[in-house]
Structure formats: structure tokens, C-alpha cells
Amino acid sequence: xxxxxxxxxxxxxxxxxxxxxxxxxxxxxxxxxxxxxxxxxxxxxxxxxxxxxxxxxxxxxxxxxxxxxxxxxxxxxxxxxxxxxxxxxxxxxxxxxxxxxxxxxxxxxxxxxxxxxxxxxxxxxxxxxxxxxxxxxxxxxxxxxxxxxxxxxxxxxxxxxxxxxxxxxxxxxxxxxxxxxxxxxxxxxxxxxxxxxxxxxxxxxx
Amino acid sequence: xxxxxxxxxxxxxxxxxxxxxxxxxxxxxxxxxxxxxxxxxxxxxxxxxxxxxxxxxxxxxxxxxxxxxxxxxxxxxxxxxxxxxxxxxxxxxxxxxxxxxxxxxxxxxxxxxxxxxxxxxxxxxxxxxxxxxxxxxxxxxxxxxxxxxxxxxxxxxxxxxxxxxxxxxxxxxxxxxxxxxxxxxxxxxxxxxxxxxxxxxxxxxxxxxxxxxxxxxxxxxxxxxxxxxxxxxxxxxxxxxxxxxx
Ligand SMILES: [Fe+2]
Ligand SMILES: [Fe+2]
Numbered sequence: 001x002x003x004x005x006x007x008x009x010x011x012x013x014x015x016x017x018x019x020x021x022x023x024x025x026x027x028x029x030x031x032x033x034x035x036x037x038x039x040x041x042x043x044x045x046x047x048x049x050x051x052x053x054x055x056x057x058x059x060x061x062x063x064x065x066x067x068x069x070x071x072x073x074x075x076x077x078x079x080x081x082x083x084x085x086x087x088x089x090x091x092x093x094x095x096x097x098x099x100x101x102x103x104x105x106x107x108x109x110x111x112x113x114x115x116x117x118x119x120x121x122x123x124x125x126x127x128x129x130x131x132x133x134x135x136x137x138x139x140x141x142x143x144x145x146x147x148x149x150x151x152x153x154x155x156x157x158x159x160x161x162x163x164x165x166x167x168x169x170x171x172x173x174x175x176x177x178x179x180x181x182x183x184x185x186x187x188x189x190x191x192x193x194x195x196x197x198x199x200x201x202x203x204x205x206x
Numbered sequence: 207x208x209x210x211x212x213x214x215x216x217x218x219x220x221x222x223x224x225x226x227x228x229x230x231x232x233x234x235x236x237x238x239x240x241x242x243x244x245x246x247x248x249x250x251x252x253x254x255x256x257x258x259x260x261x262x263x264x265x266x267x268x269x270x271x272x273x274x275x276x277x278x279x280x281x282x283x284x285x286x287x288x289x290x291x292x293x294x295x296x297x298x299x300x301x302x303x304x305x306x307x308x309x310x311x312x313x314x315x316x317x318x319x320x321x322x323x324x325x326x327x328x329x330x331x332x333x334x335x336x337x338x339x340x341x342x343x344x345x346x347x348x349x350x351x352x353x354x355x356x357x358x359x360x361x362x363x364x365x366x367x368x369x370x371x372x373x374x375x376x377x378x379x380x381x382x383x384x385x386x387x388x389x390x391x392x393x394x395x396x397x398x399x400x401x402x403x404x405x406x407x408x409x410x411x412x413x414x415x416x417x418x419x420x421x422x423x424x425x426x427x428x429x430x431x432x433x434x435x436x437x438x439x440x441x442x443x444x445x446x447x448x449x450x451x452x
Contacts, residue, residue, distance in 0.1 A: 102256075106293065110260035113207050115267035118297070122263075125296050 020094045030203045031084050038076040045070035048185045055178035061171040072161045079154045097136045104129045165189035208265040214361045218245045227261045247336035249277040251365045252287045259290040273297050281367030282350030283309035292317025308352025347406035362420040372427030383428045401447040411443040
């Protein structure tokens with residue numbers, strides 16, 4: 001009987017798997033944006049490394065920072081890939097939920113209509129589905145928790161990226177004859193990191 | 207809820223018509239389901255769409271335990287015919303579904319798996335029901351390209367799927383056709399548009415005219431009985447089908 005009351009609770013709860021599906025699509029789109037930006041940092045960093053090599057002695061510090069930024073962009077892309085894998089898996093769970101919610105609704109109408117024979121089977125089928133909905137909801141909650149964790153991790157990495165970009169700006173000032181192009185590159189780093197920060201904030205808000 | 211009415215009963219051989227659902231939302235077409243039983247064996251003809259499953263299940267349960275239905279006969283692949291399949295399988299996972307071979311890999315999108323379907327060859331087949339026997343009669347292209355009707359020689363009943371269907375107004379929804387001429391007006395547009403092949407129609411009319419049919423039971427509308435069966439076959443024979451506009 002406990003299962004049944006759980007089932008009605010699930011049915012009446014304001015869980016809308018359809019909305020979850022829309023959310024996952026939004027998250028995926030936002031992740032794609034971050035991955036694309038992380039890739040552009042990678043290219044930028046490669047250019048910066050060459051530039052630092054050309055600048056030689058005057059841009060040693062800048063070269064080191066560019067290397068760090070390149071590593072950062074690769075790490076960030078990895079984190080985003082993990083995030084994307086998690087959300088694509090959620091699409092399965094949510095699709096299953098949409099289907100289950102419909103079946104559960106139909107079975108609850110059958111329960112309400114009542115049957116002259118087979119009432120136990122109807123109750124059992126309803127309880128079975130309610131339990132599946134519960135299980136899927138728990139799985140989704142767990143995924144969301146992990147997702148938030150990975151997002152927090154990504155946010156921390158981006159903060160580190162921000163520090164690297166700012167340091168690169170300072171190093172650029174000591175770039176002698178190359179100071180201006182180095183400054184240009186490091187400003188671009190900074191802007192890009194800001195953009196990623198914005199995307200991650202948007203992701204957390206979905 | 208729907209009403210289940212016994213339309214034929216002789217010994218342990220019975221036909222149950224599950225019809226009319228006052229609570230059905232008007233965006234869903236009304237359907238008839240038929241349960242043929244012989245002793246313990248029971249086959250459900252065109253179990254209907256997913257949304258009306260509670261009404262069908264509940265109405266049948268007034269007469270028999272719906273879990274004892276071992277077979278489904280699906281005249282064709284439409285959603286109003288068989289989209290409830292997954293729900294029926296919930297209550298009897300061993301349930302088997304007779305269906306044109308043409309749709310055997312399409313309908314599993316509604317439910318069921320490799321084990322569920324018994325494909326019917328184009329020429330039709332005998333369908334055992336306990337120690338009685340029914341027959342899947344070809345009705346291809348009327349309207350579906352892989353389409354069967356179910357004939358019961360003992361009861362002299364032909365379940366005719368979408369053939370004979372009528373979209374009845376709420377005040378003319380008798381179970382049995384009372385006045386053929388008034389009734390057939392609600393069938394005309396449906397047959398002109400849904401039935402696409404004139405040749406298939408003539409073939410079917412010849413076949414049906416040669417059969418002994420006391421009741422012609424469509425999946426929508428009312429049941430033709432006695433003389434109205436012959437009237438319907440003649441009317442259908444003369445009707446120009448495959449018309450985009452009436
Ligand atoms: Fe149809
Ligand atoms: Fe139909």
C-alpha cells in the first residue's frame with residue numbers, strides 16, 4: 001500500500017519530465033559553446049607560445065604562462081566532455097520518464113475507473129510503474145548532483161585560467177619590442193576566459 | 207467508461223462488443239473493440255489506442271478477467287488499432303498478436319518484441335480459438351496496405367476493421383444500424399477518403415458477398431445486421447473510393 005501512496009505522490013508532484021528534457025537540451029547547447037571557446041584558447045595559446053619564442057629572453061615568463069593556458073584549455077575541454085556525457089545519459093532517463101509518466105497516468109485512470117476482475121493486477125501494475133518513476137527521479141537527482149559538482153570543478157579551473165590570463169598581461173608589459181603583440185594576445189586570453197565564465201554561470205542557472 | 211455488450215452467445219462461444227465511451231475526449235476517434243471467446247480461449251480484435259485502454263480493460267473486466275486474453279488480432283497498424291499493445295502486455299507478457307507480416311517490424315514501436323507477433327501471410331490464415339477456429343481474411347488496401355478482417359464461421363460474424371466504419375453524431379450512436387439509409391450517410395465520406403483502391407474494394411466485396419455473414423462489425427460506428435450486411439456490401443461496391451474531396 002505504501003508503494004501506491006508513493007505512486008500517487010509521484011503522479012501529483014510537479015515533476016515535468018518534458019521540462020527536464022528541454023533543460024538537458026539547453027545544457028548541451030551551453031556546453032557546446034564552452035567547448036568551442038576552450039578550443040579557441042588552445043589555438044590562442046599555441047600562437048602565444050610561438051610569439052614568446054620569437055620574443056626570446058624578454059618573454060620567458062609569458063611563454064611559461066601560455067603553456068599553462070594551453071594545458072588549462074585541454075583540461076577544461078575534458079571536464080566539459082565529461083559533463084556532456086552525463087547529460088546525454090540523462091536524455092535516456094528523462095525519455096524513459098516521459099513514457100513512464102504517461103503509462104502511470106493511464107494506469108491511474110484505470111484504477112479510478114475500477115475493474116470487476118483483476119483489481120490486484122491493476123494495483124500491482126500501478127505500483128510497479130510508480131516505483132520505476134521514483135527510481136528514475138532518484139537517478140536524475142543523483143545525476144544533477146554530480147553535474148553541479150563537475151560544474152563547480154570547471155568554475156574553479158576557470159578562476160585559475162583567469163589568474164593565468166591576468167599574469168600574462170603583466171608579463172606582456174615586460175616584453176620589450178614584443179610588448180604590444182603580447183599585450184594583445186593576453187587581453188584576448190582575458191576576454192575569452194570572461195566569456196567562458198559567463199557561459200558557466202549561465203549553465204549553473206539552467 | 208465503455209460498455210461491453212454480448213452480441214453473440216451460443217454455448218461457450220461468445221462475441222463481446224466494447225463500444226461508446228462518454229468520457230472519451232473528442233479529439234480521439236471513437237472505436238469499437240471486440241472480444242471473441244470460446245471456453246477459456248479469448249482473442250481481442252483491435253484493442254484500441256493507448257489513451258482508451260482503461261475504458262476497454264475496465265469494460266471487459268465486467269465479463270471476463272482481461273488477463274486471460276491470450277491473443278490480440280490487429281487488423282492493421284494504425285494507432286487507434288493497436289497503440290495500447292504495451293499496456294496489454296503489462297497484464298499478460300505472454301500475449302501474442304496476430305498482424306499482417308507487413309507491419310510486424312513497425313508495430314513493435316508501440317510495444318512487444320520478437321516473441322509477441324504472429325505474422326499473417328498475405329493470403330490470410332486460420333486462427334485457432336480453443337477448439338474453434340477463426341479466419342484472417344485478406345482486406346489489403348482497405349485502407350491499410352497490409353490489412354485483415356476476422357471471420358467467425360460459427361457465429362457468422364465478420365469483424366471488418368475500418369470497412370463499414372461510420373463517424374456517428376452523438377444522438378445517432380446505436381450499437382446496431384437501425385436505418386441503413388440514414389446511417390450510411392455517416393460512412394460515405396470516410397470510405398471515399400480512407401479506402402484508396404477501387405480494385406481492392408471490388409475484390410473484397412466479391413469475397414464478402416460469398417460469405418455467410420449475419421453481422422458485420424466495424425471498428426468505428428455501428429454493427430450491420432441481417433439484410434443491412436448485404437446492403438452495405440452493395441453500397442460499398444458501387445461507391446467511388448480514393449476521392450480526395452467528396
Ligand atoms: Fe485505420
Ligand atoms: Fe480505425
